[in-house]
Amino acid sequence: MRKYILTSLTAMLFVGCSTSDDVNTDQHATYNTTPEALITYAQKELSDYMTTPNVNENNFRLTMQYWQETIYVNESNYDFTNRNVSNNVWTDNYVNVLKNLDQARRTIDAYVPAVQEAPTWPDIKKNQLAVIDMMQVYTFQVLVDTYGDIPYTQALDIDAYPLPKYDKASDIYASLISRLTTDIDNLSTGSDAFGSGDIFYKGDVGKWIKFGNSLLLKLGIALADVNPSLAQNTVNHAISGGLMSDSDDDCKFQYLDSSPNENPIYQEVTSRNDFIAGKTLVDYMNTTADPRISVYYRGPIAGQYVGQVIGAPGAFASFSKPGLFTRDATTPGVLLSYTEVSFYLAEAAARWGIGGSPATLYNTAVTSSFADWGKEANAAAYLVAHPYNASNWKKSIGEQAWVAMYNQAVTSWNFYRRLDYPQLVAPTTAIPNAGGKVPVRLQYPPAEATTNGTNSAAASAAIGGDKLTTKLFWDIN
Template sequence: MLFVGCSTSDDVNIDPHASYNTTPEGLITFAQKELSDYMTTPSVNENNFRLTMQYWQETIYVNESNYDFTNRNVSNNVWTDTYVNTLKNLDQARRIINAYVPTFQETATWPGIKKNQLAMIDIMQVYTFQVLVDTYGDIPYTQALDIESYPLPKYDKAADVYASLISRLNTDINNLSAASDSFGNGDVFYKGDIGQWKKFGNSLLLKLGIALADVNPSLAQTSVNQAIAGGVMSSPDDDCIFKYLNSSPNENPVYQEVTSRNDFIAGKTLVDYMKNTADTRISVYYRGPIGGQYIGQVIGAPGAFASFSKPGAFTREPTTSGTLLSSTEVKFYLAEASARWGIGGAPATLYNNAVTSSFTDWGKASDAAAYLVAHPYDPSNWKKSIGEQAWVAMYNQAITSWNFYRRLDYPQLVAPVTAIPNAGGKVPVRLQYPPAEATTNGTNSSAASAAIGGDKLTTKIFWDIN
């Protein structure tokens, strides 16, 4: 469903396998699934962050646990997942909508529908571009989707991209109107519910603002305050999720991976932390207690499948939803905003709300109060309190967890001694640019590498200054 091709009238240049006549709704559904698939999958060819965040460990092939992401062309696949399968399809939907000429009967309602549809598309593009910046740093942005004019797009400064995304998002939120329709069932996330899209947009604005906390506190606080005033997610009913189906090829990609091969076992880091804190969520996160105990393997080391605990039963359900942004995640941002700037209430209360929300998500709501008595908010080291609890809570949102880890510097993860030399003895803080970019867009890719201080796993993203 990638709409790239020659502009010609010769039939020989038309791809017989491509759909040249399609609807925006079909493109939206496809783009949402592709985005959710990438954010959700544990495939070692695409998304290794459950390994990087030391939630899981591999059984036999441990290259990715040791940060060798080049062997499987991981970055090439991430680039395809985001730029091609998600952003380009969203852009094609935008083009179709802009080119559409309404019928006489549609003349009165079309402007409002069009405005809503374009705002929703742009919010999804903002989300995806933030993921790319947070993964690589400087990225193709202003020229990225106009391949006709810019087949070799330049890379934009990551900080400039962030500022643009915040501006775009504010416009999108203001353009959404409940007085008009949108995509209906073509929108798997919210079925066209404009109220929910506004909450999603404001929650994404909150996320963008929090990310800038250490590098641009003025823009960060302005964005956070605007988001809270506009209304952010407050319950699981608001979560931005993709609902998978009980049939191929539309099952949850985690289910597809864990039921096809016995490749993943529990990681020792999180298992030991949860055991030491008497965290009852461990029985949902993992299955297969051995001798009455949950056992995780040392990070970076292979381990027999039968000897260690396994990913939880929810990973073996094809209809488990994929989560792009959750109310629990939002509650942790609110706690952080309060701890940093006194925004939105007492930090201890907001911390308790966030932790309780996670326990509720996993069916352990009745255990939250006792857990918080044993592990209260520590105002003298709020980064540790929020960082460690967000790490545990984001167990099924590993890319999001990686952001908390890099921004707050907690938990204090240790790289395996067997990690590849390019990691410099550290847990990676970015992915390297795709080798395909060096081949096809070498001049711009090389300039970006120099601009960020080197295309390395240890080069920090612009907002990661501590």
């Protein structure tokens, strides 16, 4: 691993970054930037990673068979090596997000308030550190859910641990739950946090509390099959703390209609004609007469939405394309949504009878998704045609979450691996390393094998092999 911190500010709302292999010798670095600027930068980088369809970074719209490539179909066939995808995912999250958040924490810890600030500073500091840690918890969960065992306890102190060990993924999960619970308890709505530097919630601590509990719910649900006791305790604690209650509570990053701060989807789809609709989702939505299809995709072919076979190239003009929302620079990036939370609640009810009626919560989740896409008036009729099926609740929730998480593809991948629905089929042209299956993890970055080889090799052995087919500790079914 390498260490970087934010090194430059733009004159625009968001902040930019330049990097060096050793910031201690970087003659251009700016080390006295404000925590607010670091928070803004980290939030943008986190949102950019979770949102972008750039094939060098985030290919989960392809993995989840929402989209298909037109010419260069390597990534649709799970070849992530040629573009060093895993290296980029690692750097995006460890360097651009976690390291900048850690630098913000250090800056806050070192800050000496002026006399007039001293009375209110302790509570403000407590809020700021809690918000920073919650974002770190979110990011570490993304990394664990992508790779399995990862550097954690030693990950951000490169001076002390230039070659950090890899921690067990199950231990990391337990730590994240503990950290997040403490963070939520430390938040106080009577004090400020980061104000306008916080793009997610504009300093609204009440919404951060809802975010924290909703993230705690997500952590708990992930453990449902492997540690049901901890899972249920965590879910109950999250519900009692107060979850997102409508889409106004969504954790979103608002992009701007000016470079370089446009939504990264817009940057990708307006510069090249690389993406078309994927046959799997299009066929499913056609079969279920799902009205969201007209927002998800554009360009009906002879009156019908048409997707290309997964893994095969396709002429741009011959297939439907990603919807108009992808061509709007200001479309927000979504990190955690009320719709997502509603599906977790439906799952908790189906598994353990927690939180209410599974059918009612399923209806709430589907209706919320319809509302997200401006189709709420069509939700009731759709639910009559596609009701909750108690005898196969994993199929009901899994398939509907897959459709609903269309613009949250990293999250969709988690639902798929945990619930085993939809039953996606790998293309026959997929690389041999995929073993004829849809990948259930990314392989460790080649850069780690080069620079931190001993620890990387130990982690590979501990998880049962560094393969696309090696299941995470919580993916046991």
